[in-house]
Every structure is written in structure tokens, then in C-alpha cells.
Amino acid sequence: MTAPSATPGSPVLITGCSTGIGFATAGYLSARGYTVYATARRPEVLDDLRSRGCRVLRLDVTDKPSMVAAVEQVQRHHGSIGTLINNAGYSEISPLETCSLERYRKQFETNVFGMARMCQLALPGMRAAGGGRIVNVGSIGGRFALPLWSGYTGSKHAMAAFSSALRMEVRRFGVEVTLVEPGFVRTNFVASLSRNMADHAQEMTSEAYAPALRSFTAVTRGVLSGAECSEARRLQRHGLRARALTWAASDPDRAAKVIHKAVTARRPRPRYLVTGHARAAVLAHRLLPARCWEAAVCSFFTEETDSTHER
Numbered sequence: 001m002t003a004p005s006a007t008p009g010s011p012v013l014i015t016g017c018s019t020g021i022g023f024a025t026a027g028y029l030s031a032r033g034y035t036v037y038a039t040a041r042r043p044e045v046l047d048d049l050r051s052r053g054c055r056v057l058r059l060d061v062t063d064k065p066s067m068v069a070a071v072e073q074v075q076r077h078h079g080s081i082g083t084l085i086n087n088a089g090y091s092e093i094s095p096l097e098t099c100s101l102e103r104y105r106k107q108f109e110t111n112v113f114g115m116a117r118m119c120q121l122a123l124p125g126m127r128a129a130g131g132g133r134i135v136n137v138g139s140i141g142g143r144f145a146l147p148l149w150s151g152y153t154g155s156k157h158a159m160a161a162f163s164s165a166l167r168m169e170v171r172r173f174g175v176e177v178t179l180v181e182p183g184f185v186r187t188n189f190v191a192s193l194s195r196n197m198a199d200h201a202q203e204m205t206s207e208a209y210a211p212a213l214r215s216f217t218a219v220t221r222g223v224l225s226g227a228e229c230s231e232a233r234r235l236q237r238h239g240l241r242a243r244a245l246t247w248a249a250s251d252p253d254r255a256a257k258v259i260h261k262a263v264t265a266r267r268p269r270p271r272y273l274v275t276g277h278a279r280a281a282v283l284a285h286r287l288l289p290a291r292c293w294e295a296a297v298c299s300f301f302t303e304e305t306d307s308t309h310e311r
């Protein structure tokens, strides 16, 4: 049984719409006639989306009552949620050796269990209605790990496995589950990453990991903010690698278009990669021997070549 594709007018609930991919997707779908329920932890930041026709609700994916209330509200008006887009998520970076298990738990609570709970709440209504769509926003970090990103890439691997299992469980009810996997997208992601790093600065003081952390944060900050990677250039002599990644990063609208495709395709694919560099990275990961792949990843992200930092 194939789930009917979502059509203009049908209700779409999206988590994490205050910024970035969630914000872009809410605007994109609303402009195409969908009844979009844009949600955020602080709905007061959603005025712009409200003025563009979205209905706004408070929803924190770590707070069950807010999740139940949001789902009930949509179901009261429409019978069931037509399309659920699990987008809310965040990232922290830390060496595994110094990262507290509490931080790991918190990240999984949002990125994995938040998504799972939303599916549990939406599915009874979708089954009763005879179908629906679930789009989970994963990451290329769900295809391979990156150093200092064990928590984030671990959570995105878990999300990919949950999505895969769920897809096989609910297809018979007319519910299609799709995983959208962006590469680097310029959003608030890096600001929240920097905030989390500052909050846990004490765990980051290990001298042993300082050069890797310095390089990683300079590269990701440059890439994701779209700013000139001056710090990355300084640390990596000519900065060609950081520059290549900066050039590759895309805008959130690109992700919104792919999510729209997953929502409207008659037979949506199980997975959609977003951006050419994401597809190239996944192919390289598949083809290269593991050691070559890991050496390339480290040279991009965690190796400094500026001798002033060599120890």
C-alpha cells in the first residue's frame, strides 16, 4: 500500500521551526498551500512564519506534555497529522574521553527520542486515517562518523536506524517514512554548537585534544556560517580544505526543496541526500579503504598544518 502524497491543504507539523531548515521548510510548504503547523520551544519567535500563513504552536521535543498538546491540536482540527517533519536537533562537539554521559544523553533525548516520541504520538491518527508521511531530518553524519562528533553522529546513526525500522513497520498502514540527510547547510547550527561548547568549556580544557578541537571548530564555524574561514586558513596553512567545504555548504532552502520532494513524491525514496558534496562524501566513504577515508577526514577537520601550533 502506498501512502497518498501530501496535497496542498493537508496538515503538516514541523518541529524546530525557529531557524534554519525548519524555518525554511515551513515557509516553503506554506507558500505552496499546505496547512503548516510551525512549532518551536519559544513560539514567540515564529511571528514571521505566522505572518506568512503558518499556524504556530509551542513544542519542545524533550517535553512530553507540549508534544501531546501540539499533536492533539492538529488532530482536533484535521482528524490526523497528514505529514510529520521531525527536524528539531542540535549538535555538540567533544572528545569522547572528556564528554560527560549526561551530555550524550541530552543530545539523544532531543535528536533520537524526541523524534521517536513524535512518531508514537502521530501514528495512531495516521493509521486510523489510512495513511500519512513522516520525514525525519537526519544528516550525512548518519552515514559515517566524524572525530569529536561521536554524540552527534551517533545520534544521527540511531535516527537512521529508527527510520529504517519504522518504515518497514508502518508501510502496511499507508504511512511512508523518509530520511532526509543534509550535508553542510548554513543555519544557526554553528551558533548553537558554539553555545554548547562555551557551556561545557571545562570539559574542553584537555590539552591533549586542544589542537584537534581548535581545528575542528575553526573549520565548522567557517563552513557553516559561510564566513571567510580566516581562522581555518591560518591553522591549515592555505586553508584549501576549509575553503572547499565552505564553497560546498548550501542554503536551508535547498533542504526545504528536498523535504518538499519527500512529502509530495508518489513513491518517496527511503533516503534523500541534500547537496552534491553530501552525495560525493557518501560515495567516497563507500569506495575508499577505511584507513584512507579516515585519514582524509582527519586532514579536513582535525589536523593543523600551521607549525606554530605543532607540539
Ligand SMILES: NC(=O)c1ccc[n+]([C@@H]2O[C@H](COP(=O)([O-])OP(=O)(O)OC[C@H]3O[C@@H](n4cnc5c(N)ncnc54)[C@H](OP(=O)(O)O)[C@@H]3O)[C@@H](O)[C@H]2O)c1
Pocket: 015, 016, 017, 018, 019, 020, 021, 022, 040, 041, 042, 059, 060, 061, 062, 087, 088, 089, 090, 110, 137, 138, 139, 140, 181, 182, 183, 184, 185, 186, 187, 188, 189, 190, 192, 224
Ligand atoms: N546545518 C547543517 O549543516 C545540518 C546538516 C545535517 C543535518 N542537520 C540537521 O538539520 C536539523 C535542523 O538543523 P539546522 O541546521 O536548521 O539548525 P538550527 O538553525 O540550529 O535549527 C535547529 C532547530 O531545532 C530546534 N530545537 C533544538 N532543540 C529542540 C527541542 N528540544 N525542542 C524543539 N526544538 C528544538 C531549535 O530551536 P531553538 O531555537 O529553540 O534552539 C531550532 O529551531 C537538525 O536535526 C540537524 O541535525 C543540519
